[in-house]
Structure formats: structure tokens, C-alpha cells
Amino acid sequence: MNKINSYEELQKACLKYSENLKIRESSEEEEAAVENKRCKRYITVCGGTGCKSAEGDVIVSNLKAEVEKAGLSEEVTVEIAGCFGFCEKGPIVKISPDNVFYVHVTPEDTQDIVNEHLLKGKILENLLYEEPSVKEKVKRQDEMSFYKKQHRIALRNCGFINPEDITESIATKGYLALGKCITEMSADDVVKLIIDSGLRGRGGGGFPTGKKWSFAKAYDADQKYIICNADEGDPGAFMDRSILEGDPHSVLEAMAIAGYAIGASKGVIYIRAEYPLAVSRLKTAIDQALECGVLGNNILGSEFSFNIDIRYGAGAFVCGEETALIHSVEGCRGEPTNKPPFPAESGLWDKPTCVNNVETLANIPAIINNGAEWYSSIGTATSKGTKVFALAGKINNVGLVEVPMGTTLREIIYDIGGGIKNGRKFKSVQTGGPSGGCIPASNLDIPIDYESLTSIGSMMGSGGMIVMDEDNCMVDIAKFYLEFTVEESCGKCTPCRIGNKRLLEILTKITNGQGTEDDLEKLKELAQTIKDTSLCGLGQTAPNPILSTMKYFADEYEAHVKEKSCPAGVCKNLLKYEITDKCIGCTKCLRNCPVNCINGKVKQVHTIDQSKCIKCGACCSGCPVDAIVKK
Structure with missing residues (x-):
């Protein structure tokens, strides 16, 4: 493709290439014609x-x-x-x-x-x-x-255009927003428009994007930086990966717009190395954008220049925190630092730096093209626009969904997600990744926005949404997420480094059937202390799964401690297999048992020696008449 030398040429290219996409914009008349x-x-x-x-x-x-x-x-x-x-x-x-x-x-x-x-x-x-x-x-x-019920803005081009062809991006108004900014708007105009739109950071914190840009713009420096945080670390989350794989040019364009707004000429995409396809398509997109003249020096014939480099992360969850991310980009250990100073004042190489995540940036071109009023009309009073969620777990329709802020959890799980797999009963949904909380059925009708989720002990996070059914043990779920955060802690501050390990030890003790009522009090007290005293967001939010499950599923904790039983039948050390009178004495369970703990003769009811049973479930799964029950 030839280099585009002006905004006017870009507009003409958009009209030209859009003709090629009309066949994909189906109408009833066109469907009938074929x-x-x-x-x-x-x-x-x-x-x-x-x-x-x-x-x-x-x-x-x-x-x-x-x-x-x-x-x-x-x-x-x-x-x-x-x-x-x-x-x-x-x-x-x-x-x-x-x-x-x-x-x-x-x-x-x-x-x-x-x-x-x-x-x-x-x-x-x-x-x-x-x-x-x-x-x-x-x-x-x-x-x-x-x-x-979806409203696709960040995902607007995913599944529609070829991400490896810049002409298809341009056909869908790609880089028109950038051209508009550098030819028709001042930097102040751009910042004001983003502030007026109400866009908040989609990486978890929910800080107003326009305000973050205004802070970085206010500081004078010979160099400033825009960083795209593509280090998506939440278990089960793949929102950012899909955007980069499906519409990489929207993120590159948004980074250039942000650079124009704050006075930065350099950008860095910090992406986890485990995303090879996203990396490949980003490299292709950057090369094509440079060739076309919509990135690089003197963009569209203007005086504005902006170049983008890619830096790889090694999968450290803590590097989702902006100061830890910046240290990693600099080649240092990924550890957070105390704020202030904030990155807007002193970030990458001690220069003013603005860090935005992939989904946040993907919204920017659409906002510039359609206006702040258009975007702010979507969503709620305090949470504007849409949010992308990675819907996973015990749900029929696993996938990426983008809905207006204010949509209820029930609508996402049942109307969009198709309900719970195998007709099982809904138990909980975990939002916000390891930093979020587990939400019970009583809160299914709560609208999804930043404030509402925080009010019930969870958080928006980057958009992970894991659905659980009646077969999930909530104590075990809390333990699973804590194992993750303990593994991912950078170890810099004592509350997170030591406190979370103690929390995990107590939870392990409870799931092993050795917990006491004192342990439940220790859990609450220690979790709150860690929440109040940790250095960064990882430690401050790590106790959320524990606190939320203790609040909404206290009966399960009590069953583990007082009755030494796991109601969901998940915690192995609290399980007990028993053979009922339905047993026909076929001896299949006896033959399947790997530790020979089952006794019985042919055509007689068998028994299990509980002192030898390892709770593997081989007997239960192999019984032809369902005579073995798990208690």
C-alpha cells in the first residue's frame, strides 16, 4: 500500500476500501438475492x-x-x-x-x-x-x-475485518480519529473530549482516562511515553488478547492519539510473551502502519511523530500494576513502588508516562469519531460505555461478551451465557480475577458498574467472569485464588509476602479437616490487615475472595470446621464414600480400587475400609448401579 500523506488522502482511502466491506454488511434484501x-x-x-x-x-x-x-x-x-x-x-x-x-x-x-x-x-x-x-x-x-444484548465498541471489528490487512482497518474508519485529532483538534481538545466521555480505565482500577491524560500532559519534559498494558494475567481472562489479535490497529491508533494529547512521541506495548499470535499481528500492524504513514515520523504529513516498540512480559501477575510494569520495561525486577510520584509525573526512565490497558485504548478511536456525548449516553451515571467480559466456567456459552455498563449479572449469565451447564444450579460468579470477590445468587440482579460491584465485596477488574455451580466448594475456590496470588506476589512488602502465606496455610488446614473456629476469626482479621497495609493492588485485593466467600457462604466454612465435611464434595480429606444396599455384589468396585480398601463377596453388599480409602472416587465412577455415594 502507498504512503498516505494527508488527512484528506486518508478519508479518500477510507471511502475506497469501505466498498470492499459492503458485502459483509448483510441486509434482508441482500440475503434474499443470494x-x-x-x-x-x-x-x-x-x-x-x-x-x-x-x-x-x-x-x-x-x-x-x-x-x-x-x-x-x-x-x-x-x-x-x-x-x-x-x-x-x-x-x-x-x-x-x-x-x-x-x-x-x-x-x-x-x-x-x-x-x-x-x-x-x-x-x-x-x-x-x-x-x-x-x-x-x-x-x-x-x-x-x-x-x-451485546453492544460491541471495543470489539467492534473483531470477527469482521482481517486483522492482518491495514486496508480493512482503514475501511472501518481506522486512523480517521488520529487524523482528525492532529489536523482539527488541539491536545487540550482531545483531553477534554475523553474527560467528557466518562471513559474509565478498563484494567481494573477504573480511574478516569481523560484525567490521567491531563495529569501527564501537565508535566513538562523533553520526552514522554505512552504504555499499553497488554500483560493480561487474570486466570480465565482473554479480552485484551482477542482485541490485539482481531483489531490491533485500533490500539496503535489510540496510543498515537494519547501521545498527541499528552505530548509523547514514543509508545511501548508491554505484552506477555505467551501471546504469540497477538505479538505476530501487532508486529504486522506496526509495519503496515509505518509503511502507510499513519505511524512514525510526520504522521499524515503533519509535524506530529509517534513510534511504537514492543516489550515482552514473562507472565508476572504483579506487572499488571503500572509501576511494576514500568520497572519490567526498564529491565528491572517487576516490583511496585510507593506513589506519589505517580507515573504521570515520573514513570518510564523517570519521564512522564501514561499507562492504559488494551480495552481502554480500543475505545478511544470510536469516542473521537462519534463524540463524547454518544459514548456517555451508554452505561450508567458513574460508569460510562461498555465493558468486555471473558465469560467462563460452568456456563453454556463460554466466550467474550461486551455489554453496556449497568447490565445485570443475571442478563449476562442467563440471557447471553445461556445458563448453567447440564441444568445445574447457579451458586456464585467471581468477577475481577484473583483480586475480585465471589457473588452469590442473591445479588444476580445487581447492575454491573464499578461502584455496585465494590459495594458487594467484588470489583470490575479487567473483566474476568467465572461462573460456578452447586458442585463448587467456595472454601476451595478461595484457596485456589489465594494459591495464585501467593505464587505471583513479588515479595516486596511483608503483608503480602508473609500474610498471604499465612492465609493460605489456614485455608489449607480448614480444607484438610483440621480447622477450628479460632481459625475462622484469624482468617477475617488477617485478611483485613493485609487489605489495609499491602503496598500495591495485588496485596490489597488478594483477600477479597476469602472475605466475600466468608460473607456469603459462611455455612460452608462452618461445615468444614464444625462438621468436618465439605457440602460440595470437593475437599478430598473431608470426603467419605459409602456403599449402599443397592450394591449387587458385582465386585467391579473391588477390582477398580487401587489400594484394596473394599471388601465383599460376589452377590453380597460390599464395604469400604475408611482407614485405607484414599478418596480417589474410582469405585464410585465405576459402579454400574450407582450404589456408592459420596458424603
């Missing part, structure tokens, strides 16, 4: 990490080969796109302008897609999504319950 006749088609295959790992690349290759074999090369284009978000149903193939959305596609399905769908106009019912509530097949993406 029935039973050959016409221009566009096949989009999910190219996110999840679908690629399920042979997505093979599906693309096979489709291209089948299209050529059928003589449709002039009429059908096959391309990759970013993540569609519906990860539970991948690999995904979408055909436009038919607006047909196929799920669980395999390489073997590609021949039928071409020969039956493209040539004969026959919809492949076996590849359509089936709504779990009504057991009906759904053809269109926008008619699926998973998408109906």
Missing part, C-alpha cells in the same frame, strides 16, 4: 487463538481449495478475521451477505459448505447454532441470544 443463485460471497473464518488451535487454518485452506475446485474463485473470497467472541462454538465460519453463521465447523465440513451452500443455496442445518432454551436452530448471528 438464495438459489450464484453471486459475490465473502466467507469469514475465525482466526483467533481458540479457533486456530481447532484447525481453523486448515478450514481456511480447505475452503480456498474447494472454492477454486468449484470454479468460484472470482465470486467468493475466503479470509480470516479476529475472534467472534462465541468461543464455546468455534471454529466459526460466517458467510456474507447470506448472513449465515456456522458453528463447530471442521475441515471435513468445507466441501459441503461450498457444494451445498454456495452452489445449491442449501443451508447446512447441522452446522447452525441451536438455542439451548428453545431447542431451535438459528441462522443469523444477530438473532442469537449470545449477541442480542
Whole structure:
């Protein structure tokens, strides 16, 4: 692609390239026109990490080969796109302008897609999504319950454009916001617009983005920096990865806009090295942007220059904290420091630095293009816009969802997520990653915003949302998250380094059946002390899973301590397997037992020697008549 030398040239390029995308913007008229006749088609295959790992690349290759074999090369284009978000149903193939959305596609399905769908106009019912509530097949993406209540802003181009082709980004107004800023707006205008939009940081803290920019802008320096925090460390979270894989140019553009706003000419993307696909697409995007003249020196023929480098993280959770991240970029140990001074005053190489996470930045171009009033009209009074969540756990529709702030947990879990797997009973949802809290069913109708989640002992965090059912033990869940934070603590401050280890020891004692009522009091007291005295956000929020589960699931803690039992049947040392009178004496359990703790003769009820039982469950899972119960 040729270099673009002005904002006017960029606008013309946008109009030119957008023509190529119209085929993907399906309408009912276009859908009707393609029935039973050959016409221009566009096949989009999910190219996110999840679908690629399920042979997505093979599906693309096979489709291209089948299209050529059928003589449709002039009429059908096959391309990759970013993540569609519906990860539970991948690999995904979408055909436009038919607006047909196929799920669980395999390489073997590609021949039928071409020969039956493209040539004969026959919809492949076996590849359509089936709504779990009504057991009906759904053809269109926008008619699926998973998408109906979503409002995609940060994810606007994911699953729509080819992330490895800058012309497709430009076709969707890519870099127009940057061009508008450097030609029509002052730096103060840009900062004010972001402040007026109400955008708050999506990395967990929720600090107003425009204010952070204004602080960095206020300090004079010969060099300033913009850092994109792509060190996504929450278990089960993949929001930032999907944005970088599906729409990397939106983040690059936003970093340049932020640089223009605060007076920075250099940017750094700090990304975890475990994201090879995101890294690869970022490198491609940076090279293409430099070639086009929308990054680098004298952007779009202006006096503004902005360059971006990539730095790799080694997966340290604490480096999600901005001062620890900055130290890691500098080549030092990733440890947080006391604030003030804040990075806006003294950050990377002691220069004014602004740190924003991927999702925060992905919103910026849309806000510039559509206006502060547009963005602030979405969401709640104090939490504007939308939020992306990685919905996972015991949920039917695992995937990425983007909803307006103020949407309730019930809407996300049941309307979008399709409810709990296997018809089980909902028990809790954990938001905010290891720093968040576990929310019970009684709070399912609470609106999702920063203040509401904090009021019930959880937090927004970066957007992890793990759903649990009746088979989860909440004491064990608290222990799981604490094991993670203990492992990830940098060890700099005593409350986090030592205190969290003591918390973990007490929880381990309780789940082993050795806990006392005094231990429950110690848990509360120590958790609150760590929360009040730790140096950084990791330590300050590490006790949240414990405090929230003790508040909402106190009965489970008491059962572990007083009754020496685990109501959910998870904690091994508190389990007990018993053989009931339903036993037919087939001896299968006896033969399956690895420690020979089962006694009995053929056609007689067997017994278990509890002193020898290792609670492995082999007897229970192998019993043909369900005669063995877990207590």
C-alpha cells in the first residue's frame, strides 16, 4: 500500500476500501438475492487463538481449495478475521451477505459448505447454532441470544475485518480519529473530549482516562511515553488478547492519539510473551502502519511523530500494576513502588508516562469519531460505555461478551451465557480475577458498574467472569485464588509476602479437616490487615475472595470446621464414600480400587475400609448401579 500523506488522502482511502466491506454488511434484501443463485460471497473464518488451535487454518485452506475446485474463485473470497467472541462454538465460519453463521465447523465440513451452500443455496442445518432454551436452530448471528444484548465498541471489528490487512482497518474508519485529532483538534481538545466521555480505565482500577491524560500532559519534559498494558494475567481472562489479535490497529491508533494529547512521541506495548499470535499481528500492524504513514515520523504529513516498540512480559501477575510494569520495561525486577510520584509525573526512565490497558485504548478511536456525548449516553451515571467480559466456567456459552455498563449479572449469565451447564444450579460468579470477590445468587440482579460491584465485596477488574455451580466448594475456590496470588506476589512488602502465606496455610488446614473456629476469626482479621497495609493492588485485593466467600457462604466454612465435611464434595480429606444396599455384589468396585480398601463377596453388599480409602472416587465412577455415594 502507498504512503498516505494527508488527512484528506486518508478519508479518500477510507471511502475506497469501505466498498470492499459492503458485502459483509448483510441486509434482508441482500440475503434474499443470494438464495438459489450464484453471486459475490465473502466467507469469514475465525482466526483467533481458540479457533486456530481447532484447525481453523486448515478450514481456511480447505475452503480456498474447494472454492477454486468449484470454479468460484472470482465470486467468493475466503479470509480470516479476529475472534467472534462465541468461543464455546468455534471454529466459526460466517458467510456474507447470506448472513449465515456456522458453528463447530471442521475441515471435513468445507466441501459441503461450498457444494451445498454456495452452489445449491442449501443451508447446512447441522452446522447452525441451536438455542439451548428453545431447542431451535438459528441462522443469523444477530438473532442469537449470545449477541442480542451485546453492544460491541471495543470489539467492534473483531470477527469482521482481517486483522492482518491495514486496508480493512482503514475501511472501518481506522486512523480517521488520529487524523482528525492532529489536523482539527488541539491536545487540550482531545483531553477534554475523553474527560467528557466518562471513559474509565478498563484494567481494573477504573480511574478516569481523560484525567490521567491531563495529569501527564501537565508535566513538562523533553520526552514522554505512552504504555499499553497488554500483560493480561487474570486466570480465565482473554479480552485484551482477542482485541490485539482481531483489531490491533485500533490500539496503535489510540496510543498515537494519547501521545498527541499528552505530548509523547514514543509508545511501548508491554505484552506477555505467551501471546504469540497477538505479538505476530501487532508486529504486522506496526509495519503496515509505518509503511502507510499513519505511524512514525510526520504522521499524515503533519509535524506530529509517534513510534511504537514492543516489550515482552514473562507472565508476572504483579506487572499488571503500572509501576511494576514500568520497572519490567526498564529491565528491572517487576516490583511496585510507593506513589506519589505517580507515573504521570515520573514513570518510564523517570519521564512522564501514561499507562492504559488494551480495552481502554480500543475505545478511544470510536469516542473521537462519534463524540463524547454518544459514548456517555451508554452505561450508567458513574460508569460510562461498555465493558468486555471473558465469560467462563460452568456456563453454556463460554466466550467474550461486551455489554453496556449497568447490565445485570443475571442478563449476562442467563440471557447471553445461556445458563448453567447440564441444568445445574447457579451458586456464585467471581468477577475481577484473583483480586475480585465471589457473588452469590442473591445479588444476580445487581447492575454491573464499578461502584455496585465494590459495594458487594467484588470489583470490575479487567473483566474476568467465572461462573460456578452447586458442585463448587467456595472454601476451595478461595484457596485456589489465594494459591495464585501467593505464587505471583513479588515479595516486596511483608503483608503480602508473609500474610498471604499465612492465609493460605489456614485455608489449607480448614480444607484438610483440621480447622477450628479460632481459625475462622484469624482468617477475617488477617485478611483485613493485609487489605489495609499491602503496598500495591495485588496485596490489597488478594483477600477479597476469602472475605466475600466468608460473607456469603459462611455455612460452608462452618461445615468444614464444625462438621468436618465439605457440602460440595470437593475437599478430598473431608470426603467419605459409602456403599449402599443397592450394591449387587458385582465386585467391579473391588477390582477398580487401587489400594484394596473394599471388601465383599460376589452377590453380597460390599464395604469400604475408611482407614485405607484414599478418596480417589474410582469405585464410585465405576459402579454400574450407582450404589456408592459420596458424603
